[in-house]
Amino acid sequence: MRFYKNFILPYLVWAGLLIVIPLIMILIYAFTADGNSVLTVSFTFDNFKNILSSAYISVFWTSLKIGIITVLICLVLGYLMAYLIAQFSEKVQTILILLVTIPMWINMLLRTYAWISILSDNGLLNSLLTFLGLEPMSLMYTDFAVILGLVCDFLPFMIIPIHTSLSKMDKSLIEASYDLGANKFQTFKRVIFKLSIPGVVNGIIMVFLLSISSFVIPKLLGGGNYMMVGNLIESQFISVGDWNFGSAISFVLAAIMLVAIKITEKFDKTDE
Amino acid sequence: MKNSDVCIIELKGLTKTFDDQQVLKGIDLKIYENEFLTLLGPSGCGKTTTLRIIAGFEEPDMGEVLFNGVEISAVPPYKREVNTVFQKYALFPHLDVFDNIAFGLNLKKMPQDVIEQKVKKMLSLVGLSGYENRDVISLSGGQQQRIAIARALVNEPKVLLLDEPLGALDARLRKEMQSELKKIQQEVGITFIYVTHDQEEALSMSDTVVVMKDGEIQQIGTPIDIYNEPENRFVASFIGESNIIEGNMLDDCLVKFDGFEFECVDKGFKPNEEVEVVLRPEDIDIIAKDFKKKTKIHGKVESVVFKGVHYEIMVATENRTYKIHTTDYFAPDLEVGLSFGPEDIHVMYTMGWTA
Numbered sequence: 001m002r003f004y005k006n007f008i009l010p011y012l013v014w015a016g017l018l019i020v021i022p023l024i025m026i027l028i029y030a031f032t033a034d035g036n037s038v039l040t041v042s043f044t045f046d047n048f049k050n051i052l053s054s055a056y057i058s059v060f061w062t063s064l065k066i067g068i069i070t071v072l073i074c075l076v077l078g079y080l081m082a083y084l085i086a087q088f089s090e091k092v093q094t095i096l097i098l099l100v101t102i103p104m105w106i107n108m109l110l111r112t113y114a115w116i117s118i119l120s121d122n123g124l125l126n127s128l129l130t131f132l133g134l135e136p137m138s139l140m141y142t143d144f145a146v147i148l149g150l151v152c153d154f155l156p157f158m159i160i161p162i163h164t165s166l167s168k169m170d171k172s173l174i175e176a177s178y179d180l181g182a183n184k185f186q187t188f189k190r191v192i193f194k195l196s197i198p199g200v201v202n203g204i205i206m207v208f209l210l211s212i213s214s215f216v217i218p219k220l221l222g223g224g225n226y227m228m229v230g231n232l233i234e235s236q237f238i239s240v241g242d243w244n245f246g247s248a249i250s251f252v253l254a255a256i257m258l259v260a261i262k263i264t265e266k267f268d269k270t271d272e
Numbered sequence: 273m274k275n276s277d278v279c280i281i282e283l284k285g286l287t288k289t290f291d292d293q294q295v296l297k298g299i300d301l302k303i304y305e306n307e308f309l310t311l312l313g314p315s316g317c318g319k320t321t322t323l324r325i326i327a328g329f330e331e332p333d334m335g336e337v338l339f340n341g342v343e344i345s346a347v348p349p350y351k352r353e354v355n356t357v358f359q360k361y362a363l364f365p366h367l368d369v370f371d372n373i374a375f376g377l378n379l380k381k382m383p384q385d386v387i388e389q390k391v392k393k394m395l396s397l398v399g400l401s402g403y404e405n406r407d408v409i410s411l412s413g414g415q416q417q418r419i420a421i422a423r424a425l426v427n428e429p430k431v432l433l434l435d436e437p438l439g440a441l442d443a444r445l446r447k448e449m450q451s452e453l454k455k456i457q458q459e460v461g462i463t464f465i466y467v468t469h470d471q472e473e474a475l476s477m478s479d480t481v482v483v484m485k486d487g488e489i490q491q492i493g494t495p496i497d498i499y500n501e502p503e504n505r506f507v508a509s510f511i512g513e514s515n516i517i518e519g520n521m522l523d524d525c526l527v528k529f530d531g532f533e534f535e536c537v538d539k540g541f542k543p544n545e546e547v548e549v550v551l552r553p554e555d556i557d558i559i560a561k562d563f564k565k566k567t568k569i570h571g572k573v574e575s576v577v578f579k580g581v582h583y584e585i586m587v588a589t590e591n592r593t594y595k596i597h598t599t600d601y602f603a604p605d606l607e608v609g610l611s612f613g614p615e616d617i618h619v620m621y622t623m624g625w626t627a
Contacts, residue, residue, distance in 0.1 A: 172362040175329055178349040179356045180376035180427065190375075194366045 029247035047248035056232070056249075063229040064256070066143065067212035070150040074207045075200070077151070078158030082199075085159075086166040093167060100156050108153060112220045115149050116140065119221070141223035149217040154210050158203035165199030166192070201268040205261050213253060229253050278305045280430060280463055281326060286335035288321055288487075295321050296332070297487040303431070303465060308457050310466045310474040313484035314510070319467045322484075323433050326465065327356050339430075354431040355424035359439060361416045363408040369395075369419055370404040376427040394422040397456060414445045421456065431463040438473065450477055471511045475499065483507050504620050508550045515551040515594050518622070520544050527619055530591040532568040538619035548620045553597040555616035558585065560602060563609025569594075573606045 033044045050056065085096045103111065118124045119139040126136040139145055169192070177187040215230030222228075229249065236246030279302045286299040295318045303309050311319035324330045325337060328349030337345040344352060355376075363372050370391055371378075377387045395401050398418035408416060417437060424432055434453075438446045454477050457464045468474055474481050475495040483490040483498060483506075491503045502508035505516055519529030521541035527534050529549050541547060558573075559566055571589035582597045587608060594610060602608060 170360075170362065172358050172360060173364060175327075175349070176356070176358055176362040176364070177375070178329075179327060179354075180423070181350045181379045182375075183348075183350050186379060191364060194364075197366075 026247040026250055029244050030251045031248075033244055047245050048252070050245060051248060051252060059227045059232050060229060060252075060256075062227065063212050066146060066150065066218075066228060067208050069143075069147055070154065070211040071204055071208045073147065073151050074155050074158040075204065078155055078203060079162055079196075079200070081155075082159045082162035082166055085163055090167075093163075097160065097163060100159050103152075104156055108216065109220075111153065112149055112217055115145070115152070115221060119145055119148075140221065141226065143222075145221040146218050146226065146228075149221045150211045150214060153214075153217065154207045157206040157210060161202035161206070162196060162199040165196045169195050197268055201264050204264050208260055208264075209257055212257070279303065280305050280340060281465075282336075282338040282341075283322070283326075284336040284338065286322065286325060286332045286337070288318075288325065288330065288333050295487050296325075299335070299487075299489060301482060301489065301492070303463060305463055306461055307480055308454065308464045308466065308478050309480045309482065310468060310478040311482050311484060312468060312471060312474040312511075313490075314469055316486075317484040318487040319469075319484050320435055323356075323435055323465060323467050326431070327354060327433050328352050353429055354433055355427050355429040356433040356435065357417075357420050357424050357437045359435045359437065361413075361420040363416055363419055363423070365409055367408070368404070369400075369406045369408055369411075372408055372419060373423045373426050375423060390426055391422075394426045397425070397459065398422045399452075413441055414449065417441065417449065421453075425456070425460060429462065431465060432457075434464060434466045436468055437466075438468075438470075446473070453477060475511070483510065485510075501618060502550060502620060505548050505622070508548075508618075508620065513553050513595060513597075515553065515556070515592075517549045517551065517592065519547055519549045519619075521547050521619060525614070527617065530569060530589070534568075534617055535614040536617040536619060537614055538617075541619070546622055548622050550618040550620060551594070551612060551616060553584070553595045554582075555612055556594060556596045557611045558587065558596055558598060558600070558602055559609045559611050560606060563607075567609030567611045569610040571608060571610065573602050573604050573608060576602065576604060 030047055031043055031045070032041050033046060034040070034042075051060075081100070085093055085100075088096065116123070120126075121136065121138060121140065123140075125139065129136050173191055173195070174187060177191045182190060212228075213230050215228065215234050218226050218228045218231055219234075233246050233249050233253070236242050236249065240246075281301075281303040283299050283301040283303075286296050287294065288296040295316075297318075299318070299322055301322075311322055313319050321330060325332050325345070328344075328347060332345055335345075336343050339353070364375065367375070373391045373394055374387050377390060382390075391404065392401070395403060398421055400415060400418055400422070403411075403415070403419075408419060411419065420437070437453075438449050441449060450473060453464075453466075466474075466477065475498070478495055480492065481495055481498045482492050485506050491498060491507045493501070498507065499512055502511065502514075508514045508516055517529045519527050521538075522528050522533065522544065524539040524541075525536055527536050527538070527547065527549060563570065569589050571587040571594070574586040574588045574593060577584045579597075582599050583601055585596045585598060585602055587594045587596060587610060589610070596610070
């Protein structure tokens with residue numbers, strides 16, 4: 001036993017180098033600014049004060065909004081799909097879950113580009129509309145396009161944990177509920193849904209974290225002016241070059257995520 | 273020993289097939305009010321399927337389920353006046369003890385004070401007063417079992433179905449729960465239908481025992497009937513231990529086996545009909561002195577095993593080895609005679625034709 005514990009060492013080194021040290025660096029960057037010629041680094045809260053300007057607040061607000069909408073859509077669609085999948089025999093369930101995960105084998109950029117060719121002004125969807133004699137619609141570079149991209153990318157992260165909690169549920173609990181006089185709807189409400197809450201919570205956390213911090217999808221489907229927190233961070237590091245401000249935004253984003261996780265977990269424990 | 277002559281559930285010609293395997297081959301059974309009826313048989317005999325059909329979790333392929341004379345085989349479980357105690361309790365892990373028991377009452381939208389009163393009464397019936405706010409997962413197996421019984425009984429069903437409810441408990445607790453279940457049944461005065469593979473459980477609790485094998489009923493009777501008058505070799509060997517011997521019925525009250533004629537109390541067989549004879553190990557006496565004059569069957573003690581209350585002694589005779597239970601000790605290799613009276617011999621029809 002003691003011998004096998006040594007196998008964790010490479011991981012500890014890896015995690016230290018690539019996770020802990022960068023996190024500390026972000027923390028240091030967030031609270032410092034370029035100093036003068038005598039002292040090259042100085043401590044400051046200015047980076048955080050800058051975030052409070054209305055332009056940046058609205059970026060956070062957009063991200064939060066898009067994240068919550070994506071979570072809600074994924075929750076409804078994902079629960080429905082997970083529930084339907086769980087009705088099949090175990091063999092069929094394995095195949096269906098495989099089908100759910102297959103899109104993830106394709107590169108995310110490719111999948112997003114596929115949406116561009118479907119949604120763009122002379123794309124697949126508009127060609128179809130014109131063919132049917134309907135007015136073409138401008139779909140690209142809208143909230144709709146971004147949310148559609150996010151939902152399609154992250155839906156499996158909602159389906160899988162919910163399906164796991166549904167499929168491992170003791171079937172005799174459902175029978176007990178019928179036996180005690182609950183019809184199908186009451187059984188779902190009082191037993192099945194309640195017992196699947198851990199899966200729902202996991203799904204919500206994963207989809208929320210992935211969508212609030214995404215930047216490729218909003219950039220491609222939302223257009224160059226579309227700003228979510230991920231895009232803001234990217235621009236600070238890549239084009240503006242203000243690493244201190246970028247780090248402060250990352251820090252705030254991480255804090256929002258932590259709070260969101262804590263709130264969701266609370267929902268898990270106090271379900272009655 | 274029936275407490276009532278009012279038939280509450282009647283099964284007529286039930287058949288059921290799962291994946292090409294016929295688990296029920298025509299079950300006919302009448303279940304009476306206030307009766308403690310046990311479906312007894314080895315695993316795969318169809319006893320649980322029969323119970324699940326009564327509960328409404330399975331629909332029979334053919335046949336009828338009559339509840340107070342009304343056909344209910346297509347009625348969903350939540351509309352039936354029966355409740356089930358499940359094998360592995362099936363308590364809701366997200367609810368505490370109170371809410372588990374109140375589950376059915378809450379669905380009926382009863383006023384909260386009535387629910388509270390009923391739950392309290394049930395908890396005291398199963399001996400767990402004061403456990404209302406406990407987490408069900410923190411309870412022991414025996415306690416969970418009691419909660420499961422309370423959760424079913426609080427709905428005041430006409431019939432309580434119990435699917436091997438004591439199977440997961442240890443031997444001592446099982447004994448304790450057996451007498452408690454019997455007591456609860458008498459207290460609430462409703463029909464219990466109990467499924468088990470444990471013959472001792474069936475004999476000690478039931479008013480009526482239904483012995484099943486391969487989807488067919490072998491015998492229906494009181495525990496005493498089933499034990500003393502088994503109808504065939506399967507019932508005789510499944511319930512209690514027995515020596516089963518092939519023989520011929522020479523005449524009413526006269527049977528021949530192992531080359532000797534014996535007086536017995538069984539009648540109504542065809543002359544010279546081939547039969548099987550049951551001799552329970554505790555009904556045979558071993559005689560060591562003067563046995564050649566007193567007994568017909570002679571043999572030699574082959575082995576002696578101490579079983580606690582009695583010795584299990586195997587006596588090898590010319591035709592077979594007999595199993596005997598006695599409180600007296602006989603040394604191995606001792607020459608002895610075996611003695612039994614007419615009332616100890618039980619004659620059954622042979623089973624060969626069923627296959």
